[in-house]
Amino acid sequence: MPLSTVAIMGDGQMGLVLASALHERGARTRLWGAFPDRVASLNERREEPDRLPGLTVPSDVLITADEREAMSGAMIVISAVPTQYLADVWARIGKHLQNGAGIVSVSKGIEVGTLRRPSQVIADAIGTSCIIQRVCVLSGPTIATELAARQPATMLASATDDELATAVQELLTLSWLRIYTNDDPLGVELAGAVKNVIALAAGIADGMQLGYNAKSALLARGLAEMARLGTAMGASLDTFFGIAGLGDLATTCFCPHGRNRTCGERLGKGESLDAILASTNSVVEGVPTAKGVLALARKQHIEMPITQTVHDILFEGLAPRNAIAQLMERSPKPERIA
Amino acid sequence: MPLSTVAIMGDGQMGLVLASALHERGARTRLWGAFPDRVASLNERREEPDRLPGLTVPSDVLITADEREAMSGAMIVISAVPTQYLADVWARIGKHLQNGAGIVSVSKGIEVGTLRRPSQVIADAIGTSCIIQRVCVLSGPTIATELAARQPATMLASATDDELATAVQELLTLSWLRIYTNDDPLGVELAGAVKNVIALAAGIADGMQLGYNAKSALLARGLAEMARLGTAMGASLDTFFGIAGLGDLATTCFCPHGRNRTCGERLGKGESLDAILASTNSVVEGVPTAKGVLALARKQHIEMPITQTVHDILFEGLAPRNAIAQLMERSPKPERIA
Numbered sequence: 001m002p003l004s005t006v007a008i009m010g011d012g013q014m015g016l017v018l019a020s021a022l023h024e025r026g027a028r029t030r031l032w033g034a035f036p037d038r039v040a041s042l043n044e045r046r047e048e049p050d051r052l053p054g055l056t057v058p059s060d061v062l063i064t065a066d067e068r069e070a071m072s073g074a075m076i077v078i079s080a081v082p083t084q085y086l087a088d089v090w091a092r093i094g095k096h097l098q099n100g101a102g103i104v105s106v107s108k109g110i111e112v113g114t115l116r117r118p119s120q121v122i123a124d125a126i127g128t129s130c131i132i133q134r135v136c137v138l139s140g141p142t143i144a145t146e147l148a149a150r151q152p153a154t155m156l157a158s159a160t161d162d163e164l165a166t167a168v169q170e171l172l173t174l175s176w177l178r179i180y181t182n183d184d185p186l187g188v189e190l191a192g193a194v195k196n197v198i199a200l201a202a203g204i205a206d207g208m209q210l211g212y213n214a215k216s217a218l219l220a221r222g223l224a225e226m227a228r229l230g231t232a233m234g235a236s237l238d239t240f241f242g243i244a245g246l247g248d249l250a251t252t253c254f255c256p257h258g259r260n261r262t263c264g265e266r267l268g269k270g271e272s273l274d275a276i277l278a279s280t281n282s283v284v285e286g287v288p289t290a291k292g293v294l295a296l297a298r299k300q301h302i303e304m305p306i307t308q309t310v311h312d313i314l315f316e317g318l319a320p321r322n323a324i325a326q327l328m329e330r331s332p333k334p335e336r337i338a
Numbered sequence: 339m340p341l342s343t344v345a346i347m348g349d350g351q352m353g354l355v356l357a358s359a360l361h362e363r364g365a366r367t368r369l370w371g372a373f374p375d376r377v378a379s380l381n382e383r384r385e386e387p388d389r390l391p392g393l394t395v396p397s398d399v400l401i402t403a404d405e406r407e408a409m410s411g412a413m414i415v416i417s418a419v420p421t422q423y424l425a426d427v428w429a430r431i432g433k434h435l436q437n438g439a440g441i442v443s444v445s446k447g448i449e450v451g452t453l454r455r456p457s458q459v460i461a462d463a464i465g466t467s468c469i470i471q472r473v474c475v476l477s478g479p480t481i482a483t484e485l486a487a488r489q490p491a492t493m494l495a496s497a498t499d500d501e502l503a504t505a506v507q508e509l510l511t512l513s514w515l516r517i518y519t520n521d522d523p524l525g526v527e528l529a530g531a532v533k534n535v536i537a538l539a540a541g542i543a544d545g546m547q548l549g550y551n552a553k554s555a556l557l558a559r560g561l562a563e564m565a566r567l568g569t570a571m572g573a574s575l576d577t578f579f580g581i582a583g584l585g586d587l588a589t590t591c592f593c594p595h596g597r598n599r600t601c602g603e604r605l606g607k608g609e610s611l612d613a614i615l616a617s618t619n620s621v622v623e624g625v626p627t628a629k630g631v632l633a634l635a636r637k638q639h640i641e642m643p644i645t646q647t648v649h650d651i652l653f654e655g656l657a658p659r660n661a662i663a664q665l666m667e668r669s670p671k672p673e674r675i676a
Contacts, residue, residue, distance in 0.1 A: 140551075141554040141555055142551055143549070143551055146550065151548055152549075152552045153549075154551070156673060170670070175666065176666070178666050178668075178670070180673035181671075181672045182673050212481055212589045212593040213480055213481055213485070213589060214489060214490045215589075216479035216581075216584075216585045216588035217479055217491065217581050217585045219584065220581045220583075220585035220588070221581070224579065224580070238675040241561065241562065241565075242673045243554075243555050245558075246557065246561065246584065247555045250550075250554035250558070250588060251551060254554070328513065328514070328516050329513075332507050332516070333518065334518060334519045335520050335576075335580045337576040
């Protein structure tokens with residue numbers, strides 16, 4: 001496939017990093033943002049040294065707040081928008097989607113209320129029932145600051161349409177970026193959502209200074225409950241043990257700078273959720289997602305003790321110290337994975 | 339089962355920690371060491387504040403260099419000896435094993451040359467072919483300093499004899515220690531051996547400052563190749579995704595103080611293996627084990643690219659920088675787990 005025109009919808013960290021990567025790869029690249037002020041400022045500066053040191057968006061990448069301009073003729077459209085804003089954004093931009101274009105979704109979360117995955121929100125907004133086959137989910141352990149610095153990384157391009165996954169793989173393969181494919185976007189999206197909830201738990205463990213033993217056990221048990229939910233919903237077990245499952249979970253739980261882990265750490269030290277959220281202007285995706293995941297688990301009659309605990313700490317006033325005691329004092333049992 | 343007399347054979351960090359835990363649990367506990375000088379000094383001090391801050395071995399735990407005294411009447415014998423010394427130690431102590439006693443093995447590694455797992459070495463030393471059923475493998479993410487400080491932790495007690503696994507679970511369950519059981523000691527021992535090789539790779543990545551994205555992908559791909567070897571040899575896939583697989587691997591790769599990760603970090607910074615080993619007097623289990631695991635992989639016709647790379651860096655003069663390039667430049671492919 002010749003490298004086509006790519007539109008990146010969303011000018012957050014991931015949007016900027018992908019714009020620079022695609023430009024390096026030789027694709028004709030356009031970057032769209034919803035807010036004209038921010039777009040104008042990005043257009044002028046072409047970098048965000050505070051958030052993404054080392055990254056420049058080259059001058060021949062079009063940066064625009066005009067969705068029609070961004071999407072016209074683009075045969076690959078990358079959706080890089082926080083999950084809870086996806087429906088609004090796609091209601092606005094969907095009509096400009098080129099016939100036959102492939103969509104690449106990088107959002108991680110579950111829509112509050114509807115319990116839809118990002119690819120479902122996009123497909124519903126476009127209103128074509130078969131469009132979901134044209135959505136490729138792109139995930140993996142991808143801290144944006146590290147991608148900006150060109151530290152080596154891997155991603156997973158997942159689509160039921162193998163040709164689309166392979167096209168995305170080819171589009172993004174670079175000397176510092178290795179892309180794997182799989183055909184289980186459902187599993188990849190569930191993993192991407194649940195990992196932020198487990199990262200909150202990992203942060204709580206950090207805040208309570210529980211140590212590496214406890215945090216690693218939590219990682220393993222968290223992955224097991226994520227896999228349990230996923231397989232009950234029809235996803236493939238392998239996905240959870242791959243780079244978009246375990247790989248992304250490990251980064252999110254161990255990298256000190258992640259928003260979800262950091263929010264958890266502050267909870268573990270005794271701060272209230274309200275105080276934490278009031279002090280940050282970024283989205284802590286795991287907080288709304290904890291509700292969504294728990295609702296999915298109930299629907300599937302799946303036990304998710306770590307998710308339940310995080311939920312109760314966030315919304316039911318459970319004290320972290322009591323939560324740990326509860327988890328440790330469950331009756332001894334055989335280990336069960338999925 | 340009433341709490342019986344327990345003999346802990348080996349006075350290293352794990353031996354000391356288990357002695358203190360079993361005493362807390364109310365078991366009659368004996369601790370044996372091979373070297374009379376060290377035993378005498380341990381008997382006097384009852385602690386090792388440099389290596390295990392906070393830990394005391396209570397005065398009613400017998401500490402002895404006399405294996406007969408330690409093992410007499412002990413219905414549980416815990417073997418806490420580095421893998422490469424196991425054959426010699428059990429040749430010496432095996433004859434004192436009480437009839438019907440259960441053995442708990444905590445060694446992690448593969449014996450160089452013979453490629454035997456710890457439980458096989460013990461069974462062969464005792465010379466009874468069916469004794470292997472009386473060996474329970476105890477593993478998990480268990481940094482000794484954290485156990486000494488009573489930070490919460492989990493372990494897996496694994497035996498083909500379910501009664502033995504359950505007895506060990508009951509013996510070690512404490513308010514800060516949660517024990518799971520499973521029936522796949524083969525998988526648990528393979529995971530415990532291979533994780534030290536992957537931890538060397540994780541350390542190399544740290545030494546080269548590759549970042550969390552790369553290290554987490556390495557963790558996921560390392561677990562996949564560990565699972566591939568294990569299932570080819572007849573182990574259960576689930577074991578590798580449990581606390582003794584993934585859990586232990588995560589601790590070993592992310593805790594900054596581990597010997598294997600630290601050795602890898604120094605390799606990644608350009609030091610030679612000889613210089614590193616000359617500067618430490620502790621066993622870096624992953625170094626001999628890299629050879630053993632690769633030999634097992636060849637026997638099973640299994641691809642283990644990370645183990646191969648670690649092996650080549652350790653023993654074939656491969657430069658870490660070239661190794662990373664090789665791993666990143668392998669042809670793009672679908673993700674495959676086990």
